[in-house]
Amino acid sequence: xxxxxxxxxxxxxxxxxxxxxxxxxxxxxxxxxxxxxxxxxxxxxxxxxxxxxxxxxxxxxxxxxxxxxxxxxxxxxxxxxxxxxxxxxxxxxxxxxxxxxxxxxxxxxxxxxxxxxxxxxxxxxxxxxxxxxxxxxxxxx
Numbered sequence: 001x002x003x004x005x006x007x008x009x010x011x012x013x014x015x016x017x018x019x020x021x022x023x024x025x026x027x028x029x030x031x032x033x034x035x036x037x038x039x040x041x042x043x044x045x046x047x048x049x050x051x052x053x054x055x056x057x058x059x060x061x062x063x064x065x066x067x068x069x070x071x072x073x074x075x076x077x078x079x080x081x082x083x084x085x086x087x088x089x090x091x092x093x094x095x096x097x098x099x100x101x102x103x104x105x106x107x108x109x110x111x112x113x114x115x116x117x118x119x120x121x122x123x124x125x126x127x128x129x130x131x132x133x134x135x136x137x138x139x140x141x
Contacts, residue, residue, distance in 0.1 A: 030065075033058065037066040042074050048082055048104060055105070067098060075101065083109065 055063040072094025079097035082104050091097040103109040
């Protein structure tokens, strides 16, 4: 439950009447903007175009600070969401996933790149392992 029913009106009032809030500095406003942008980036369903629109709205510096503020877990999720065919080495750590996200946003990498997309569709699947565990191996069941 929100403390104020309309948070947008409260934020707009603070920005419209800055003289009433002398202790609120630009760094506080930047931190609030980064927090809101981080929440938007983490949200599922964003595409590359949505992120580029957010980057244009916030500005490149603020957007980069927002990307840097993400946890490694969220950066990996974002990289996987943007490029489902990325090789595991591209997204296995937070820093490599962040680099991959930046490449995708710059247009250097398209989601069709990667080893999964390069394989032909009629590649036979590997044979299943018939070993089902120690007991099944000993009893033959």
